[in-house]
Amino acid sequence: MNRRTIAVWVALIFVGVLAWTVLQDQGPDARETSETFATDVHEGIVELVVIQDDGLDVYLSDGDSYSVDGLTDQRWVDFAQASGVAVEEGDDPLLDIAIIAVPVLLIILALVWFGRRTMSARGMGTFTEMRKSRARLLGETVHARFDDVAGADEAKLRLNDVVAWLGDPTRWRASGVRMPRGVLMEGPPGCGKTLLARAVAGEAGVPFFYVSGSEFVEMLVGVGAARVRDMFEEAKKKAPAVIFIDEIDAIGRRRGSGVGPSHEEREQTLNQLLVALDGVEGRGGDIVVLAATNRADILDPALLRPGRFDLHLRIPALSQEAREVALRIHLKGRTLDLGVDLAALARQTAGLSGAELENLANEATLKAARRVLQEGGDASTVRVMPADFSECLAERAARQPGFDRLDAAMVASASQLVRPDLPIPVQLTLVGGSEVTGRLLWVDAQFVKVAPQADGESGPALVIPKMQVLSIAADGVLEAADPGTSTDPWAHQTPELA
Amino acid sequence: MSLALFAMERVAWFVPLVLSLSVHEWAHARAAAALGDPTAEAKGRLTLDPLAHIDPVGTVVLPLLGVPFGWAKPVPVDPNRFRSSTTMRLGMLWVALAGPASNAVLAALSLGVYALTVGATSRLGLGIAGAAGYMVILNALLAVFNLLPVFPLDGSRVVDGVLPDRFSGPWERLKSYGMLPLGVVIVVPQVLGWSPFAPVMRLIQDLLGWVAV
Numbered sequence: 001m002n003r004r005t006i007a008v009w010v011a012l013i014f015v016g017v018l019a020w021t022v023l024q025d026q027g028p029d030a031r032e033t034s035e036t037f038a039t040d041v042h043e044g045i046v047e048l049v050v051i052q053d054d055g056l057d058v059y060l061s062d063g064d065s066y067s068v069d070g071l072t073d074q075r076w077v078d079f080a081q082a083s084g085v086a087v088e089e090g091d092d093p094l095l096d097i098a099i100i101a102v103p104v105l106l107i108i109l110a111l112v113w114f115g116r117r118t119m120s121a122r123g124m125g126t127f128t129e130m131r132k133s134r135a136r137l138l139g140e141t142v143h144a145r146f147d148d149v150a151g152a153d154e155a156k157l158r159l160n161d162v163v164a165w166l167g168d169p170t171r172w173r174a175s176g177v178r179m180p181r182g183v184l185m186e187g188p189p190g191c192g193k194t195l196l197a198r199a200v201a202g203e204a205g206v207p208f209f210y211v212s213g214s215e216f217v218e219m220l221v222g223v224g225a226a227r228v229r230d231m232f233e234e235a236k237k238k239a240p241a242v243i244f245i246d247e248i249d250a251i252g253r254r255r256g257s258g259v260g261p262s263h264e265e266r267e268q269t270l271n272q273l274l275v276a277l278d279g280v281e282g283r284g285g286d287i288v289v290l291a292a293t294n295r296a297d298i299l300d301p302a303l304l305r306p307g308r309f310d311l312h313l314r315i316p317a318l319s320q321e322a323r324e325v326a327l328r329i330h331l332k333g334r335t336l337d338l339g340v341d342l343a344a345l346a347r348q349t350a351g352l353s354g355a356e357l358e359n360l361a362n363e364a365t366l367k368a369a370r371r372v373l374q375e376g377g378d379a380s381t382v383r384v385m386p387a388d389f390s391e392c393l394a395e396r397a398a399r400q401p402g403f404d405r406l407d408a409a410m411v412a413s414a415s416q417l418v419r420p421d422l423p424i425p426v427q428l429t430l431v432g433g434s435e436v437t438g439r440l441l442w443v444d445a446q447f448v449k450v451a452p453q454a455d456g457e458s459g460p461a462l463v464i465p466k467m468q469v470l471s472i473a474a475d476g477v478l479e480a481a482d483p484g485t486s487t488d489p490w491a492h493q494t495p496e497l498a
Numbered sequence: 499m500s501l502a503l504f505a506m507e508r509v510a511w512f513v514p515l516v517l518s519l520s521v522h523e524w525a526h527a528r529a530a531a532a533l534g535d536p537t538a539e540a541k542g543r544l545t546l547d548p549l550a551h552i553d554p555v556g557t558v559v560l561p562l563l564g565v566p567f568g569w570a571k572p573v574p575v576d577p578n579r580f581r582s583s584t585t586m587r588l589g590m591l592w593v594a595l596a597g598p599a600s601n602a603v604l605a606a607l608s609l610g611v612y613a614l615t616v617g618a619t620s621r622l623g624l625g626i627a628g629a630a631g632y633m634v635i636l637n638a639l640l641a642v643f644n645l646l647p648v649f650p651l652d653g654s655r656v657v658d659g660v661l662p663d664r665f666s667g668p669w670e671r672l673k674s675y676g677m678l679p680l681g682v683v684i685v686v687p688q689v690l691g692w693s694p695f696a697p698v699m700r701l702i703q704d705l706l707g708w709v710a711v
Contacts, residue, residue, distance in 0.1 A: 005547040009517070012548065016513030019506045020632070021625025104509060111549065111558065 015107065030066035032058070034076070037068045046085045051077060144198035150329055150354055151322025152192060155185065155313040159200050162288055162311075166204035166240045169286040180311040181277050182289040184248075184304065186296035187315030190353030193292035194246060196315065200290060201242040209235050209243045213250030216269045224251065224269030232276045232287070240286035248291040252299045270300060277308045318354060320346050326354050330361035331384070339386045348393060360396075364388040426450065430468050438462075512561045514633050516548045518604060518640055519570040523551040525600030526573040529593040534581035538573045567684060572650075591659025594652040601641040608633035609709065616710045631706050638702050639695060648680050649673045 037058055040046050050057040055069040056076065081087050146156050165172050165179040172179065185193045201208035211231060216224035235241045251269045277289060291309060293299065303309050318326060324346035331342075349357060367388040372381055428436040428450060438452035441461060452459045524546045527538035538544050543551065552558060556569035575593055577586035584592075612630035615623050645653040654673070661669055672679065687693040 002545070002547070004549070005545055008548055009546065012513050012517055015509060016517075017622070017625055017629055019510035019513065020629040021622050022506050023503065023510055024621050024624045024628060104505070111552070111554075 011106070015104075030064075032066040032068055034068055034071060036066075037071070037076075038079075041080055041083045041085060044083070046080065046083075048086045048088065049077070049080045050088045056080075144195060144202040146196075146199045146203055148329060149192050149195050149199055150326030150357075151318045152187075152196060152313075152315045153322075155196060155315055158311060158313060159183070159196065160203075163200055163203040166200075166206050166242070166286065166288060169240055179288065180309075181287075181307065182291060182303075182309035183311040183313060184296065184299075184309040185290065185292045185313045185315050187292075187294060188317050188353060189294055190355030191315045191317055192354045193315055194244070195354070197242065197244040197290040197292065200288070201244075204240070204242070207235075207238040207241040209238075209241060211243070211245055213245055213247045213252065216251050225272035228269060228272040228276055235287050240288075243287060243289045245289065245291040247293060248303075249293045249295045249298055252291075252293070252303050270303070274302055274308060318352070318357070323349055323352065323357060326357045327361060330358045331365070334361075334365050335383045337383050337385045340384060340389065341386070345389055360389070360392055363392045363395075367391060428464065430464070436462065436464070508562050508564060510629070510632070511564075512558075514629065514636050515561050515568065516552060516557060518601060518633070518637050519557060519568075520546055520548040520551045521600050521604055522597045522640065522644070523570050523573050525596040526575065526593055529596035530573070530575045530580075530589075533584055533589045533592065535576050535579040535589075537576040537579060541574055543571075543573045587659050590655050594655030594659070597652050598641040598644045601637040601644070605634050605637035605641065608637060609705070612706065613709045634706060635699065635702050638698060642695065642698050646683060648683050649675075650677070651680065 037046075037056070040058065040060065045061050046058055047061045048059040050059070052067075054072070055067055056071045057065065057067050059065045077087055146159075149156065162179065162183060165177075169179075185196060187193055198208060209231065216227050231243065235243050251273065253270075289309070296304075296312070304312070324342050327342050327345060327349075349360065352360065364384050365382070365388075368384040369379070369382045372383070373379065426438065426440045428448070430436065436450055436452050438450045438459075441449040441451055447463050447465055449461055449463045451461045523543065527544040530538050531544055551570045551573075553569055553571045560568045575590070577590050580586055580589040608630045612627055612634060615627040615630060618624055618627060644651050645656070647653040647657045649672070657669065687695075693699075
């Protein structure tokens with residue numbers, strides 16, 4: 001039991017007993033008329049009279065007592081006093097009120113105070129705090145440059161205009177150009193959207209505000225919208241500036257779609273964002289809003305119209321050349337063995353994103369460093385060998401079967417689309433050069449599922465990302481599908497159109 | 499009656515209620531902890547501190563307004579985390595029973611205090627006796643009321659625990675009415691002018707009178 005509990009109990013018991021004590025003596029129970037009182041005074045058996053605000057309490061010498069209601073006239077008191085009866089003033093009602101009011105006020109104050117403390121302890125600040133934008137200003141100067149971003153050459157070209165504009169907005173505006181207010185970058189995870197946004201701020205030398213779309217989302221309706229307003233206010237003070245909204249699909253989802261509970265909050269936030277984008281230039285702020293998503297298809301059309309996010313950049317997955325550049329960037333400052341062929345490495349890493357390449361470079365360096373440092377070598381002698389890379393790649397490949405477990409649930413339902421009695425023999429050539437021969441079980445936008453067959457033995461099914469597939473040969477299809485049947489599961493259904 | 503006395507009366511009702519409800523909620527939390535569920539403790543509810551249990555409206559505003567009905571914040575219990583030595587059903591039964599049981603114990607203790615102080619001649623002694631007598635009545639009513647088999651009172655959890663499976667269908671259907679049956683249980687006696695608690699009250703008053711003599 002802690003001290004606060006004891007303190008509260010003692011205080012409450014004190015107040016409670018006090019209240020009951022005050023309630024105890026409420027004067028005599030009996031009620032008599034003024035005639036009885038007058039008679040008793042005449043007979044001299046009245047010992048004490050207490051003046052209450054609604055009458056008199058009368059105490060007799062034989063121990064009896066009664067109240068006479070309504071005797072508020074001072075003459076009754078004078079009459080009793082004249083007959084030699086002691087007279088006392090009853091408690092002042094104001095004093096009574098004070099007796100009660102003080103403890104009650106104390107209780108209320110304590111409740112409010114402790115309530116506040118528990119609220120802030122839970123991390124719920126005041127409402128004003130909640131409405132503050134969570135956008136972070138990442139330094140007045142951002143060091144990222146376009147050279148740090150591999151690939152996305154077309155996007156860089158377009159963003160160069162934005163950079164030039166941010167560098168000297170007035171000159172450009174004088175020439176009558178309206179710059180894109182918003183730039184939407186769309187691309188697969190890890191392709192460098194965030195880095196590109198930082199590079200825009202870095203190249204232009206302007207402040208960079210970073211916020212994630214999900215940070216606008218709160219339980220309370222209106223908070224997200226307030227945060228949007230606050231963010232633009234902040235950015236305007238530092239204009240020209242770049243605001244980067246990462247994962248904008250968290251708030252920018254198409255309005256009025258989807259089933260489920262209230263979308264009020266998100267829609268309000270989105271509406272506020274739309275209004276803010278409209279007003280960015282009008283209200284004198286030279287702010288460019290960059291946004292990133294990998295689901296541009298679910299964004300609200302109003303976000304995409306000209307005047308809002310009017311520049312759309314698709315950041316593609318890295319090409320072979322871009323991967324080589326990315327590897328070079330991420331291996332900068334590390335000593336590579338002469339045998340390391342970055343071009344060949346780039347060929348082997350098809351489908352890997354910039355973030356994954358960074359990870360690969362780091363893991364390979366880690367292997368090299370471990371080898372050297374564990375033997376007490378000097379850090380300057382660390383040298384990344386070709387074997388380090390191939391080991392890392394082999395480890396990545398070994399993790400591939402994990403796909404199978406991950407997608408098991410998805411496959412279980414989707415694989416019913418392909419009839420198991422009609423095997424489609426296929427031969428896949430994968431990026432690493434290996435080949436898989438077997439039955440095609442199922443294909444979707446990103447994966448193929450194949451039951452490998454070698455020498456008539458079938459192995460466990462593999463789910464292979466399409467990115468890893470170099471080529472696919474399905475020469476057996478025609479033989480397998482005799483004219484009476486079809487591999488298309490919907491082929492037998494007659495189209496029904498109303 | 500002066501305003502001061504009126505307010506004092508409210509305070510005199512309010513304080514015992516807050517203390518009794520705190521003990522009640524603590525008992526739930528304590529029982530759950532004893533059965534192995536640390537949820538209530540993690541939420542800071544395994545305490546006698548009234549501030550952890552009071553509901554601003556149900557425990558403060560309504561009683562101070564003189565409404566003879568209120569509630570405290572419910573203690574969260576996760577039957578999944580009970581020790582395996584008890585079934586979830588029986589565990590919930592014990593946790594539910596702990597609250598009314600604690601009020602019964604409080605009533606008994608208060609009766610003891612009442613018996614000791616009721617003969618006092620000082621005003622303070624009479625005040626303590628008054629408070630203790632009120633605690634007896636209040637806690638007896640809390641125990642009985644909470645044991646009513648009406649959702650979401652503790653009594654309904656007891657029913658959950660002991661009801662044979664074949665009756666669970668109608669019972670769950672009844673529960674789907676939410677708080678409505680509770681409202682009926684509270685309002686109907688008020689309208690009819692007859693309360694199922696009247697016999698309880700009379701019994702306790704007789705008891706108090708008997709102790710006083």
